[in-house]
Amino acid sequence: MSKVLIRAMVLPMTGPDSFYPQGEIAIENDRIVSVGAYGSVPTGFIPDRILELPNDVVMPGLINTHTHAAMTLLRSYADDLPLMPWLKEKVWPFEEKLTEEDIYWGTALALCEMIRSGTTTMLDMYASMDQVAEAVLMAGTRAVLSRGLIGNGPNGKRALEENIELVQRYHGAGAGRISIMFGPHAPYTCSAEYLRSVKVEADRLGVGIHIHVAETEDEIKIIQEQYGKTPVQWLDELGLFGGHVVAAHCVHLTPEDMDILASKRVCVAHNAESNMKLSSGTAPITELRAKGVILGLGTDSASSNNNLDLFGEMRSAALQQKLKVNSTALPAYEVLEMATLGGAQTLGLEDVGMLAPGFKADIISIDMDQPHFYPRFSIPAHLVYVAHAGDVRTVMVDGKLLMEERKLLTMDVGKVCQEAETRAKRINGELNG
Ligand SMILES: CSC[C@H]1O[C@@H](n2cnc3c(O)ncnc32)[C@H](O)[C@@H]1O
Ligand SMILES: [Zn+2]
Numbered sequence: 034m035s036k037v038l039i040r041a042m043v044l045p046m047t048g049p050d051s052f053y054p055q056g057e058i059a060i061e062n063d064r065i066v067s068v069g070a071y072g073s074v075p076t077g078f079i080p081d082r083i084l085e086l087p088n089d090v091v092m093p094g095l096i097n098t099h100t101h102a103a104m105t106l107l108r109s110y111a112d113d114l115p116l117m118p119w120l121k122e123k124v125w126p127f128e129e130k131l132t133e134e135d136i137y138w139g140t141a142l143a144l145c146e147m148i149r150s151g152t153t154t155m156l157d158m159y160a161s162m163d164q165v166a167e168a169v170l171m172a173g174t175r176a177v178l179s180r181g182l183i184g185n186g187p188n189g190k191r192a193l194e195e196n197i198e199l200v201q202r203y204h205g206a207g208a209g210r211i212s213i214m215f216g217p218h219a220p221y222t223c224s225a226e227y228l229r230s231v232k233v234e235a236d237r238l239g240v241g242i243h244i245h246v247a248e249t250e251d252e253i254k255i256i257q258e259q260y261g262k263t264p265v266q267w268l269d270e271l272g273l274f275g276g277h278v279v280a281a282h283c284v285h286l287t288p289e290d291m292d293i294l295a296s297k298r299v300c301v302a303h304n305a306e307s308n309m310k311l312s313s314g315t316a317p318i319t320e321l322r323a324k325g326v327i328l329g330l331g332t333d334s335a336s337s338n339n340n341l342d343l344f345g346e347m348r349s350a351a352l353q354q355k356l357k358v359n360s361t362a363l364p365a366y367e368v369l370e371m372a373t374l375g376g377a378q379t380l381g382l383e384d385v386g387m388l389a390p391g392f393k394a395d396i397i398s399i400d401m402d403q404p405h406f407y408p409r410f411s412i413p414a415h416l417v418y419v420a421h422a423g424d425v426r427t428v429m430v431d432g433k434l435l436m437e438e439r440k441l442l443t444m445d446v447g448k449v450c451q452e453a454e455t456r457a458k459r460i461n462g463e464l465n466g
Contacts, residue, residue: 035432036061038080041091041398043068044412045388046373049366052412058091060394063208063431068388088402089426090412092369093386094153094175094395095343096376099243099281099302099331101181102157102165103131103139105146106457107336116249116311124336128160130460136161138452140168143341145446148174149439150342150422151397153430156279156302156331156380158216158243162195166203166211173435173443175395177380178203179216179243184227193231200238210431212240212382214279219245220264221255228271241277241381244268247290248282249313265290274299277381281331283321284314291317295324300379303371305350307333319354319362329379330371342422347372351417365417398427 036059043056045068059066059074067075104124111123131139136159147155154175157165162180169176180196183189196215204213215235217223223231235242247253247264256264265286268274274297281302283294294301303316321328330350332341347368354363377386385393399420406415406424428436435443 034062035082036078036080037082037084037394037432038074038078039084039086039091039396039398040071041084041086041089042401042412043388044090044092044416046093046369047387047389055087056091058388058396060432063394065388065390065392065394067390084427086398086427088400089398090401090416091388091396091398092416093373093388094397094428094430095151095372096329096380096386097147097152097155097331097341097343098279098300098329098376098379099304099333100143100155100157100341101159101334102143102155103136103159104334104336105142105341106131106135106139106453106460107334108339110457110461111336112339114311115251116313117251119311119337126464127460130463131160133161133164135456135460137164137168138449138456140165141172141444141449142453143335144168144172144174145441145444145449146335146341148172148428148435148441149425150344151399151425151428152341152343153395153397153428154376154380154382154385156214156243158218160192162199163202166199166206169211170207171443173433174430175210175382175385177212177214177243177382179214182215182217182223182227182231184217184223184231186222189223189227193227193234197234197238200240204238204240208431214241214243214277216243219248219252220267221252225271228268228273232271232273236276241279242273243279244273244281246280246283247285248308249311250285253285263287263290265293269293269297279329279379281333282308282313282316284308284316286317291321291324291326294321295326298327300327300329302329302331302379303350304331304333305353306346307331307337309349309353310337310339315353315357318350319358322363322367327375327378328371329376330368340422343372344416344420344422344424347417365411365413368417369413394429394432396427396429397425399424400426
């Protein structure tokens, strides 16, 4: 039994007006007991530990709703290309060379970076997902994991079996910190028959589906030529929607596509920086919000971003919508919601994304006693337009500290960086001499 009391400025993300300049959060084991102003802690709550953080803002841990964690090994390896040549000429040949251990260490590197930038939960899509799950269990974070399924390739059938085994082995692992979804890669890499069989298995096992959708104009053209429809219409007609689905990107949508996403309650993972870097386009986030679509933020991989910093991603997402629509689009609090509660809803996690009694104690603190945070007019604006990864001081998941005073407590950062460097350079040597 552990009891922790945090004293700080508290932004609970329970509504635009809720903020405690002198707040307190009481935590018992993995859950929050109370959140309020100084003195609000229930009588009889005797903490084992008090974290005094009067100059920090404490908020829910950030949620990355679309990534490929192990691709940290390809960071700054394949730049300045559009999606299809990037995948076909650079990324897929590199990925062919990855061993299971490479994927473990690449994921560990991603988790070091995520914790250090305040991300407590990710939705991942990759191969060798047992390795990813083990890295998550070691790091102590929360994760939703999906086996990436390229159905049209020679390994499509085996990959689907692996996704089924992943559910059986890891759904609920780490005291519920890990859950599993199916990960059909995209409508252009999976046939109709394959996608139907993924949906049958997802329904049978009671888990969701995570898929790239409508990311580029090339994709729209391919699907239009093959099926005479938009990717969203095509997936809808196949019956893929209706259960829990996370559609990553959704950059190129018709008004009818947006209505389908809204009516089928498809959740959208928005990846502003990856969409900019690959020159894919600007997603219609303001319109999707207006239609009531559930929205989260993702970084995509460290190969198309090239970092996993959700603070940077919040800023980019906001600025990009302002450029596309007008300066009132996507204000700071709404972006913060996408990175916290919206992310939790996107991943189907009911007890994270807010600081409230009964919620999981997934909490971060940001050191506000730095020149770039003065004067303190608006905390949400500071968090979105000013803050960066290096401002995160404390990270807690399930009531356990993963980082304190910027020191990682669950991982040996030096060892992880060394392993990643050696492994990435080995593959580069094999490919490029
Ligand atoms: C089969 S595992 C997942 C697969 O997806 C690739 N990938 C990474 N980023 C993107 C993206 O933005 N669009 C499409 N595919 C992407 C990754 O390299 C893996 O091969
Ligand atoms: Zn992706």
